[in-house]
Amino acid sequence: MDNEYYIKQMEKYADEKGVPIMEKDGIVFLSEFVKLNKIKNILEIGTAIGYSAINMALADEDVNVTTIERDKTRYIEAVKNVKKLKLDDRITLILADALDFNTSEMYDLIFIDAAKSQYMKFFTKFSKNLKPRGYIVTDNIKFHGLVSSDKTKMSKNLRQLVSKLERYIVFLKDNKEYKTRFFDIGDGVAISRRKKNEQEENTYEN
Numbered sequence: 001m002d003n004e005y006y007i008k009q010m011e012k013y014a015d016e017k018g019v020p021i022m023e024k025d026g027i028v029f030l031s032e033f034v035k036l037n038k039i040k041n042i043l044e045i046g047t048a049i050g051y052s053a054i055n056m057a058l059a060d061e062d063v064n065v066t067t068i069e070r071d072k073t074r075y076i077e078a079v080k081n082v083k084k085l086k087l088d089d090r091i092t093l094i095l096a097d098a099l100d101f102n103t104s105e106m107y108d109l110i111f112i113d114a115a116k117s118q119y120m121k122f123f124t125k126f127s128k129n130l131k132p133r134g135y136i137v138t139d140n141i142k143f144h145g146l147v148s149s150d151k152t153k154m155s156k157n158l159r160q161l162v163s164k165l166e167r168y169i170v171f172l173k174d175n176k177e178y179k180t181r182f183f184d185i186g187d188g189v190a191i192s193r194r195k196k197n198e199q200e201e202n203t204y205e206n
């Protein structure tokens with residue numbers, strides 16, 4: 001069986017079990033980004049069944065991914081999928097709550113795709129593991145169109161979650177250390193890059 005077959009199988013599994021893997025255009029965009037920017041070491045928060053980790057690893061042979069998942073069933077599924085694609089030597093799977101997981105490794109890219117209510121905590125906690133000119137990518141920044149929409153009809157829980165995401169977006173926009181670009185791709189992707197210095201405005205061109 002080839003890679004494409006296993007990837008389709010994962011998409012089907014996610015669809016049937018309601019696992020929120022990245023949308024197709026989002027994962028294509030992220031894989032391209034990894035390839036174009038010669039990203040080598042990635043830390044992913046939120047493995048689910050390994051779909052995005054596998055796609056990023058397949059972007060280039062030099063890519064290594066460490067990925068954290070707190071749900072045991074999903075973690076086990078991810079282990080199986082990584083084995084099927086023979087990527088065990090390049091993808092390290094960790095069963096843990098990311099907020100309890102500590103590492104001194106340094107990464108070129110940190111991909112945040114876990115509990116939306118904790119985005120700011122993940123960003124702050126793992127920024128110490130980001131190489132000087134590294135990127136922090138955040139998925140689901142639009143939250144299915146709920147961000148910046150009318151909150152009056154939402155349940156209290158949902159309203160609080162959407163407000164948290166909106167505060168996270170403001171946190172990214174106001175962040176003096178990072179320059180963030182927002183992309184209307186998939187469910188909304190933000191790419192934050194650590195600036196060379198605080199005066200720098202356009203970080204991507206140089």
Ligand code: SAH
Nearest residue numbers: 021022046048051052069070097098114115
């Ligand atoms: N990146 C995956 C999708 C991840 S879905 C892909 O695109 O293929 C989000 C996952 O994050 C869920 O499986 C959830 O269990 C996990 N998660 C949420 N909060 C977490 C935390 N604090 N630590 C580790 N995993 C977490």
Ligand code: MG
Nearest residue numbers: 022113139140
């Ligand atoms: Mg996501």
